Amino acid sequence: MRVGVPTEIKTHEYRVGLVPAAVRELVNHGHQVTVQSGAGLGIGCDDQSYRLAGAEIAADAAGVFATADMILKVKEPQPAEYGLLRPGQVLFTYLHLAPDPKQTQALLHSGCTAIAYETVTDAQGGLPLLAPMSEVAGRMAVQVGAHCLEKEQGGAGVLLGGVPGVMAGHVVVLGGGVVGANAARMALGLGARVTILDKSLSRLRHLDEIFGNRLMTAYATADAIEHLLPQADLLIGAVLIPGAAAPRLVSAAGVASMRPGSVIVDVAIDQGGCIATSRPTSHAQPTYVESGVVHYCVTNMPGAVARTSAFALGHATLPFVLALADKGWARALAEDPHLKAGLNIHSGNVTHEAVARALGLGY
Ligand code: PYR
Structure with missing residues (x-):
């Protein structure tokens, strides 16, 4: 699978969707990873550290979104990113759609499959990615x-x-x-x-x-x-x-x-x-x-301590990222009801009951 990691553009957001060690794991599993130039600078990881882990470096966000089957981010897409998403592309990130009808409409319109970190569950009733x-x-x-x-x-x-x-x-x-x-x-x-x-x-x-x-x-x-x-x-x-x-x-x-x-x-x-x-x-x-x-x-409070946060988040997301990349999103979700609980948007529909109700949409 082709995995893309753009630079975060929310105000003063310095975290990044993959740290170099996670890139290396994906590459070892046979996947291609493209990271936007400078995406890791806010946590002290330069382009060379991503290259050494096996990533390709793209000059801009368009170069990352254009080729990726799955986009890994930290924060919800910002308006400048809405138009870069395309039908069938998987977006795995924090979304927080309930109070955000504008973003919800943009994601529905994009045709992407959006899996929200914050609604993935675990067997103990917790939220492992939150x-x-x-x-x-x-x-x-x-x-x-x-x-x-x-x-x-x-x-x-x-x-x-x-x-x-x-x-x-x-x-x-x-x-x-x-x-x-x-x-x-x-x-x-x-x-x-x-x-x-x-x-x-x-x-x-x-x-x-x-x-x-x-x-x-x-x-x-x-x-x-x-x-x-x-x-x-x-x-x-x-x-x-x-x-x-x-x-x-x-x-x-x-x-x-x-x-x-x-x-x-x-x-x-x-x-x-x-x-x-x-x-x-x-x-x-x-x-x-x-x-x-x-x-x-x-x-985005954790963005202020971006280095600690990006590594802590990366440790939690890695097993799910590998499952999505290795199996493809459909099989990964079918085999793991906890990851399936993260599915918020698919094919122009809101697919999470609590999110849909909060937005006053049908489910
Ligand atoms: C954040 O860490 O910014 C979340 O959205 C949870």
């Missing part, structure tokens, strides 16, 4: 949230870890999945007070066992959320319903009840956000202030 980036985003949420709490960033001037004689800051995490657990780990590591909310008691029990009584857990009712908002220095939105739009857990009035200079990091923004006042931002301008609260809602 998990590594959820780990990154959860850990980063505390790092960026701590930075936003500084006065220069519009924050209240709170040090999350506190100092002897001054109480530590309070981090409230909505959702105890992969993002939430990683955020809690980082916040506890900094010495913050941390409360995590979830609707699953078994998940709360699990988190309690892992973190012990340094972590406060709360069952996620509207009452509990309303009670905690005025106490939070940093609120982290970490909820996910696979493929679907994120549920709105905090209203505009809830945000207004937070203290001036407190901070929201809405990691769920990729799926539309779980806080009413969240709207997508980019690494170029990551924050805005609404109701006195600093909002950080970057849709």
